[in-house]
Amino acid sequence: MVGWLAGVVLWPVRMLNPEWVVAMRYINLFGMAVALLAAVALLLVLPDVADRDRPQMINRHLTKLGQFRSRVSRFIGFEEAYLKICVVTLLISTANVLAQAAPSNVVKYHATINDVKYVYASVAPVARLKPGDILDTNTLDCFGNAIKKPGDTLSMSKGDNPLTGPFYIEGAEPGDTLAVKILDLEVDGDQGVGAFAPGFGALNETNYTPMLHPPLPEKIWFYPIDHANNTATFQALDSKFSVKIPLHPFFGCIGVAPSAGEARSSIVPAEFGGNMDSPEASVGNTVYFPVNVAGGLLYMGDGHAAMGDGEVAGTAIEVPLRARVQLNLIKGQKINWPRFENDDAIMTVGAYRPLDDCVRIAFTELVGWIHQDYGLSELDAYELLSKVAKIHLNEMVDPNYVVVASIEKKFLPPKKK
Secondary structure (H helix, E strand, O other): OHHHHHHHHOHHHHHHOOOHHHHHHHHHHHHHHHHHHHHHHHHHHOOOOOHHHHHHHHHHHHHHHHHHHHHHHHHHOHHHHHHHHHHHHHHHHHHHHHHOOOOOOEEEOOOOOOOOEOEEOOOOOOEEEOOOOEEEEEEOOOOOOOOOOOOOOHHHOOOOOOEEEEEEEOOOOOOOEEEEEEEEEEEOOOEEEEEEOOOOOOOOOOOOOOOOOOOOOOEEEEEEEEOOOOEEEEEOOOOOOEEEEEOOOEEEEEEEOOOOOOOEEOOOEEOOEEOOOOOOOOOOOEEEEEOOOOOOOEEEEEEEOOOOOEOOOOOOOEOOEEEEEEEEEEOOOOOOOOEEEOOOEEEEEEEEOOHHHHHHHHHHHHHHHHHHHHOOOHHHHHHHHHHHOEEEEEEOOOOOEEEEEEEEHHHOOOOOO
């Protein structure tokens, strides 16, 4: 309509200056194209229109568009109408292709305690996916779903943090970046588990922080899950106190095979990801990993329903998960550490001991990301982060501590093309 109205309003001007005829043709073409694209877009995204009905709806609108073209030709001449018809025909053909396009391929895989892994390593994949595929799978809790009732003990677990995978991504090569968009996470059960054990926890004696006092005793808490209200309930063991905790499901473990043939324990977070215990590994966020081996070899596990900063007692609300993630590759882009991104922020991971080096890794990576993708000099990025950055202490109980540094995109210049 924009182009058509412009043509009608400026028709007398065209008669005075023939050189404007060409300009008016392009204005008309542009207006028609914008109007058609908007109409087709609305048809394609209408939630109450089934895919099979979209071509018929588009055809009904084609009839109306044909009538509209006839009116246009009477006003602005045969040649301009003919050009518009060509453009409209091309756009309609494209729209029909989009309307009938097949959805992303979905690869389903179901993990059991008999096929999980306890290391990140280069081993035979359980499934292969192509870039763009969606993975529909499940994970066990950090105890292998072994702790179910009062009286159960941690010794019943076959190992810590059983991992689902690995998954081979076709075309992934060292030097690429694997992008994992988390589409959906659901707690797969009606109960979560929390515990602390001798030799593990921020306030306990450990192998890395030995102390003379006796270790704290093993304790286990059970957390009923209310799916309708999206909460879990903490019940004190030594009193009648209870409180509801909002659910925020995320992967405690998600990572890829390390480089150089290394095999790393499922409790370790490092450059390959791993046991990052990052609430950022949740729905709506994309996680980026460096590809270290052919196929990437993606692992995931250690589902959490909720967790406090630091995970100080050593566990979150540990749960199995049902998960859907979409996998993509960024060819030829090498990163050194995992990253997170959503619509509002970019986030970088540091995993090491002591904690100050962990923070330095995260911020060095964030400075580099801003410099590379947003064009600020490294020193300008460094100064800006000193004013608006955020730090999240994810955990301080594992062999390496984990910090995520972030900056909101509203503080950044437009991303480089």
